[in-house]
Every structure is written in structure tokens, then in C-alpha cells.
Amino acid sequence: MARAATTSDAFNAVAEPRRREILTLLVVREHAVSEIVAALRIDQPSVSKHLRVLRDTGLVRMRCQGRQKFYQTNAEAIRPMHEWTATFERYWSHQLLRVKERAEARAKQISEKDSSHKEKP
Amino acid sequence: MARAATTSDAFNAVAEPRRREILTLLVVREHAVSEIVAALRIDQPSVSKHLRVLRDTGLVRMRCQGRQKFYQTNAEAIRPMHEWTATFERYWSHQLLRVKERAEARAKQISEKDSSHKEKP
């Protein structure tokens, strides 16, 4: 199996830096494709392709108006990512404590090695 | 150019579902590789390869003890993702409002079409 498709979920879609830029741009207000091209200096076909991925994963919504198409970020689709990362929040809060723990673990490890101990799995 | 390497940043590393599972497992307490293999039912070489990616991106820390290697999630490395997604938080809070706005935009669009208007870019 190869890498999961970029359209498989928000995590994969957002892995691409350009797409993150696009999402950031489109969350404030909707933009036509040509506006995205101008704002981010990306080739139009490339923008369209990125938008396709973002649309397939529900990260953006589209609205047609004449020959223009206005895209806007669907923030709700980013929420699962926010919640997943949030589960780690309490751990980085304790970061200083963990660093201390690791230091102690290293110290213990060294003292064990010094006294030539054995492990017991 | 192809897709960015999985080791290029946390976003790419975390795009892989297995790696997310591993991070979730290792955030509570450190685990030896064999424990990860047993807990997640993934082949050992595959686990090692995932850990390699996670280590290269700073998402996990390793501690050697005898022939075992204990891995633990470095939550701090997930923080940038959390913060990026957080920038969208205020937008999904206003989700109901935005839905209403879009409904109005559609209504306006339809009324314009009905009266055969032209656009002016």
C-alpha cells in the first residue's frame, strides 16, 4: 500500500503547506479562484487542484456566481484535528515535569549500568 | 516535485493513521517497541519504521535500556498543530451564523439570476 490519499481525511489534506495557506486565506472571507492565485502566487491549475482536494475532504465550500467560483473554508471540518491535538495538551503542560522525569530515568539507568545489573522483562 | 516527505514536519508525519495511534499510545507512558507491536497489532518492522518517522520529526523521544528501546510521545511537538487548528476555532463557533449567511448568499444569487443581471468584476 502507498501513502493514504490526500483526500482520505483532513489530516492528509492539510499535510500540504499550500493547502494550509489556502485554508487560512479562505477562513476570513470567501475568495474567487483568481483572487487566491493572486494572493498566494500559485499557478491557477495548481490552486484548482488543491481546492479539489479541500473540497473532497469537506474543508472548503464552493459557491458559483457567473463564471467565478467563490471558495470559503469550512472551519467545522478542522475541528476533529483540533480535538485530536487537544488530547495532548495536558501533556505538554507537564513538559517541565516530564523533562525532570527523563533526567531521573537517565540517572537511574547510569547507576544500574555502573553496578552491572540485569533487566527483568 | 512529489509529495513532501513524511519527515518534513509534524503535519506530514501525523497524516498517517497508524502514527496517530502510536502517538496516542505513547503519550500516557513510554512503551518498548514490542509493547507497541502487541498493543496495536502492527508488524514489528512497520512499527520501527513509523517510529523512525516520528523520531525524525521530534514527535517521540527514545530511551535505551539494555536491548529494549522505550519510546514516548513528545507532546510539545504537537503543539504547533494545535495552535494552527486553533486559529479556526472562532470560525466554527460562528458556524450557525455562517450557515445563515450562505443561505442568504444563495437567495441573493437566485434573485439576481431571476432578474437576469450582469456581474461587474
Place this chain on the structure above:
DNA sequence: TTGACATATTCCGTTATGGGCATGTATTGT
């Protein structure tokens, strides 16, 4: 209808993934 404009799609080449399997390396126990 024809042409200009706004987007979307296709084709191509390069690159790298992730799984499966085999093998390499380091550490421990006898």
C-alpha cells in the same frame, strides 16, 4: 456565433510512500 475570460481536468515525469519479507545489528544469558 464567436471570442474572451474563469476554472477545471488531463497527461507526464519524478519522487516517495507503506506493507511484506528478509536480513543486519546490538545486547543479554548460558
Place this chain on the structure above:
DNA sequence: ACAATACATGCCCATAACGGAATATGTCAA
């Protein structure tokens, strides 16, 4: 020294991404 254990790495393959250039689709204007 040797076998066993615990991980890591290498190799192959099918899959697909991304960029670039060309082209297709769709809409409006004259």
C-alpha cells in the same frame, strides 16, 4: 563463543502525489 532476544534497516512493489504545460469545460459579452 554462541544462541536468543529486541530492534532497525534494506529491498521490492503497487500506488499516488505534486508541479508544469497543455487542453477542456463553462459562462458572459458583443
